[in-house]
Amino acid sequence: MAETLFSKIIKREIPADIIYEDDDALAFRDINAQAPVHFLVIPKKPIAKLSDASAEDQALLGHLLLVANKVATQEGLTDFRLNVNNGAGASQTVFHLHIHVLGGRPFSWPPG
Numbered sequence: 158m159a160e161t162l163f164s165k166i167i168k169r170e171i172p173a174d175i176i177y178e179d180d181d182a183l184a185f186r187d188i189n190a191q192a193p194v195h196f197l198v199i200p201k202k203p204i205a206k207l208s209d210a211s212a213e214d215q216a217l218l219g220h221l222l223l224v225a226n227k228v229a230t231q232e233g234l235t236d237f238r239l240n241v242n243n244g245a246g247a248s249q250t251v252f253h254l255h256i257h258v259l260g261g262r263p264f265s266w267p268p269g
């Protein structure tokens with residue numbers, strides 16, 4: 158997989174407001190927040206997008222959801238939205254799998 162901004166954040170080659178890290182995952186605040194709380198949860202393993210994940214990533218994908226919930230709770234959120242953009246046609250711009258976690262304001266449905 159080509160190196161992305163997010164692998165540079167993992168390696169501390171570019172700065173980010175990192176709010177959680179463990180052996181397999183990292184969470185940091187989105188530079189262009191779309192809500193009072195907006196952070197991204199990424200695997201350290203470089204998976205370009207969700208559709209590139211495979212059965213061997215099952216535990217990792219579950220872990221990312223648990224991290225999203227843990228960090229959302231740390232951020233004081235009870236209601237929050239998770240979003241994964243898969244592919245350019247779904248507005249993915251950084252090709253390193255990430256879960257957006259947004260909270261602190263009401264959300265409508267369906268999303269735009």
Ligand code: 5GP
Binds near residue numbers: 162190241248251
């Ligand atoms: P996507 O559109 O791929 O689902 O989301 C990529 C997200 O990464 C966007 O919300 C964008 O604001 C965020 N982003 C892009 N570059 C950087 C960066 O250098 N630092 C941080 N913290 N977020 C970034």
